[in-house]
Amino acid sequence: MTDTGSARLEHRIGARGRFTLRQPAGEIEIRGVEGETARVRDTDDQSLGDRFEILAAEGSLELRPLDHLGGLLRTWARGSAPSLAVEVPHGASVTVEAASAEVTASDLTGEKRIRTASGDVSLARLAGAIDVGTVSGDLEIDGQLQLEILGRTVSGDVAVRLPQARRLDLATTSGDVLLDAELTGTGPFEVRTISGDLTLVARGGLRVEAQTVTGDVGGEGLKIVESGRGRKVGTIGRGGATLAFRSVSGDLAVVGELPVRTAEEPTEAAAALPAPQEPAMPSGEDARMEVLRALERGEISVTEAGEQLAELEEVHR
The missing domain is CATH 1.10.1200 (Non-ribosomal Peptide Synthetase Peptidyl Carrier Protein; Chain A)
Incomplete structure (x- = not known):
């Protein structure tokens, strides 16, 4: 292992070793690479040993914040939170636990477990199983291979774009969900929200079971074959895997393609107009x-x- 007093750290963990990072704040970028070595670099050239307790063992590497003041974690001042660039073998098991850190990860095929409080999570070019949870951070998953996804947010939005999903379990409280993936395999496939909406991009045949108390269910190509109070069953195309949607007030909308947002520059006259006041919320909505x-x-x-x-x-x- 390289000197822990430098801004760079290397340790051989093996092709399927374990890498664990606990970081309260800052930025984290993790990338899968060829080989058997895990590498960590502080992009601001700060000493890793001054910020982290480094635990290197056969087949594993763990970084966690230094512990001071009788067991209380040291407070990292605003602007001093580390920015880490991490490389691990493609097949390594990766665990990240953060508070407000932004997390990006790519090119990983081993087990992946990521937890954040307010930081956003962006995942790309992954394979295998993903277990990710945020509180207020947004979650974005872009894939090129089949994935098994377990995702949780409270108020953060979720966007999943990938060719195929073998298993899908997404849950939010008020966050909205965008799902653009062909659902294959045995599943199960389920999206649960309280008030969050689900936008479903139709890909191939699909069967939809929707339960929402006050939300709407409909969209392009969705044929309702069964309807009851708070429950609708529909098919897209010739049917296929079953997607279950459970919500209290969230809507489910099926679209044929992703909506494209176009930004328009305001004219001088429009810019001079006062901002419109939001209409008062009706008593029923209150x-x-x-x-x-x-x-x-x-x-x-x-x-x-x-x-x-x-x-x-x-x-x-």
Whole structure:
């Protein structure tokens, strides 16, 4: 292993070794490479040993924040959080735990587990299984091979774009989900939200089972074959794997292709106009939002929230 007092660190972990990084803040970039060596570099040329406790063993490398003041983690001042560039063997098992750090990872085929609080996560050119969770950070997964995805967010949005998914389990509270992938294999395939919407890009045949109390279900090529209170079953094309969508107030919209946003420069006249005031929220929507907030605070269960929202729907219908 190289000297821990420098800004660079190398350690041989083997083609399927383990790499673990615990970093409260900053930026993390992890890339899979050929070989059996893990490499860590502080892009600001700061000593890794001044920031991390480095645990190097046969087949593994772990970096975690230095511990000071009787067990309390040292506070990293604003602007001093590290920016790390990491290389690991393609097939290595990778674990990242962060608070506000931004995480990007690419070219990995081994097990991957990533947890952040407010940092965004961007994953590309991956294969195999992914277990990723954020609180308020957004999650973006772009793949070129089949993936098995377990993803969790609270308010962060999720975007999944890849040729095929063998297994999919996505859950958000208020975050929206974009799913652009052909669902193959035995699954299961499921998206769960409280108030978040699901935009589904139609790829091949698919069967959709949607349960949403107040949300809408529809879109291009979706043929509803069964409908009941809060539940709809539909098919796309000739059917195929089953995607389950569970939500309280979220919508499910099927689109034929990804929506393209076009930015328009405002004219001088338009720029001079005052910003339009947002319309007041109707009393019925106020009540719905209060139910959702109570659910997010843990004051009521999902079942209770569904029942209350259903009652409000009847009152305001």
